[in-house]
Amino acid sequence: MTTPAKLSLWSVVRHILLVAGAVVMLLPFVWMISTASKPPSEVFSSELHLIPHQFALWENLQTAFAKANLWRFLLNGVMVTVSIFVLQVLVALPAAYALAKLRFIGRNALFALVLFGILIPPQATAIPVFLLLHKLGVLDSYAALVLPFTISVFGIFLMRQFFRNVPDDLVDAARMDGISEFGIVWRVMLPAAIPAVTAFGIFSVVAHWNDYFWPLIVLNSEHLRTPPLAVAHFRNAEAGTNYGALMAAAMVIIAPLLVAFLLAQRRFVEGIALTGIK
Amino acid sequence: MARIELNGIRKSFDATEVLGGIDLTIENGDFLSLVGPSGCGKSTLLRIIAGLEPQSAGQVTIDGSIVDGIRPSARNLAMVFQSYALYPHLSAFDNMAVPLRMRRLSTVERLPLLGSLLPGRRREERIIRADIDKVAAQLEISHLLQRKPAQLSGGQRQRVAVGRAMVRQPEAFLFDEPLSNLDAKLRVHMRAELAELHRSLRSTFIYVTHDQAEAMTMSSRLAVMIGGELVQVGRPAEIYDNPRDVRVAEFVGSPKINMMPGRIRDDSRIEVFGHVLRLASSQPPGNCSIGVRSERIELGSGPFSGAVIHVENMGAEAFVHIGLNGTEARLVARVNDVRRLPDIGSHLSFNFAADAVRAFNSAGKRIDVTAEQPERIRERAVV
Secondary structure, eight states: HHHHHHHHHHHHHHHHHHHHHHHHHHHHHHHHHHHHHHHHHHTTTTOSSSOOOOOOOOHHHHHHHHOHHHHHHHHHHHHHHHHHHHHHHHHHHHHHHHHOOOTTTTHHHHHHHHHHHSSGGGGGGGHHHHHHHHHTTSSSSSHHHHHHGSHHHHHHHHEEEEEEETHHHHHHHHHHTOOHHHIIIIIIIIIHTTHHHHHHHHHHHHHHOOOOHHHHHHOOGGGGHHHHHHHHTOOOOTTOHHHHHHHHHHHHHHHHHHHHHHHHHHHHHHHHTTTTOO | OOOOOEEEEEETTTEEEEEEEEEEOOOOOOEEEESSSSTSSHHHHHHHHHTTSSEEEEEEETTTTEEEOOOOGGEEEEEOTTOOOTEEEEEEEEHHHHHHHHSOOOEEEEEEETHSSSSSHHHHHHHHHHHHHHHHHHTGGGGTTTTTTSOOOOHHHHHHHHHHHHOOOOOOOESTTTTTTTTTTHHHHHHHHHHHHHHHHHOOOEEESSSSSHHHHHEEEEEEETTTTEEEEHHHHHHHHSBBBHHHHSSSSSSEEEEEEEETTTTTTEETTTEEEEESSSSSSSSEEEEEEEGEEEEEHHHHHHEEEEEEEEESSSEEEEETTTTTTTTEEEEEETTSSOOOOOOEEEEEEEGGGGETTTTTTEEOEOHHHHHHHHHHOOO
């Protein structure tokens, strides 16, 4: 009866490895919560401890909200990410429908272009896009934050993979019933693709909520700042950084994402599993 | 109610020709089954009639007007799909309401929130509800209207799909293998129901199936398609009894017709397995094949003999598989009296009447044979 012993040994090792991985992943968050709960004196003390001696989360949050207009920045984040997502869906769904269900010359070439588009990192096109926005005169505005991301090649790809699994009969039935091609996209394909849209929504919202690079480039005005810029603003080279308040602000800006993910978690996994790109 | 005419319909996908010139007229009130093995182009033909697929050449005429290039919805045909194709996010009621709403409500009235505030929408919705309730009662699905398709069984989904086709009172109904997703028992039941529905609606039905039993039992006319060609069109009994082509003979009827290699002799009589039949053909001498349906093979005595290989007892009837002595050929004979079945391995003799023989030339086309008069009379006397 050596096998069960070996097995249990292996499972212990396996769990230790997994726990170690989980700790590495979670530690920054734990440290963030820990720092956010410490008064300034403890943040800068030389001894390392996770649990603060004096619990100062509330004070740090108050400082964070007093120092910067966090509500405004959160609202900016919501407006920008929601606008980006809505516009991305408006573009991606009809495009994905055409690529998945319509037969036309050059469809495969177009789809190859979409795949090619996924390979191009946004930083590569940052300068031309910046110049374009400059010529249009929309730098330092919501438009500058939203417009460059309205066409998501990844979204088109993801939705196209999902739409391919929607039976052709359903599309034909809609045509027999008199629904127009655009009508089919919104009345037939969209309801069928809710899991995939949710999955894409999470990708999109997370990416643009956390985006630091692009808002930093195109924004000057304080009132337009998105949450990551707002947090960065807590760093102050001259007066010294108030880490407690900074971490408290960081907690505040990731909270909406966490809540949204937990709410959409099941559909998110469903959506990815159904598109077959798990 | 519509008369549908197809003239020289061709369809090619890239270089492959799927349909090679189909001419067919479906009379008003006909129940026409398009039947043939998988991949014969019957579904493509149905989709061309529906307008879901453009034909490469030819014309579709509905009630005298050419409908080529007209949108599927404007052709006023309804289609029932193999997968039912119900909208999964809508209840059975809403599924049935879609074609009516698309037709009777304007774009503004269809808007989710704003539309429901308009007075015209309310009135139309009441009429739509009444129409759906009437059809639902006819199909006995009134109690299912609030359910989503996922909460319905296969047969119930089938009925909702038929209901969705019926509510719009189309010129004609198109069915694309609607029963093939049902279990065997339900399929037989729905066969009868669809045939009854056709009688009560008196509308034109075009029904695509690969199941020859469905086609035989339901339709008033049968169109057998093989390899993109319309091989034979006629009443089911006529096609069963008088196949014009060996492929039709083999496709229609279960068990499959017994085909035997034969020969037209120099004296124009037909010979099979060394036995000369009392049949003459006007065709030039050479090889031919002869077909005999299993129910026309009479076990007991006769010039042919073989060993029993297998017996299928269906309860009310039985099929006896016979391996012919000295050949590779196998025949199936139908026996009505299942209490007197031969044992497997036993040898028996059998015969078939001259008028049971359907002869085909080497190209598979039917050839006419004439029974030799005096022999025929004697044969009758024997029987």
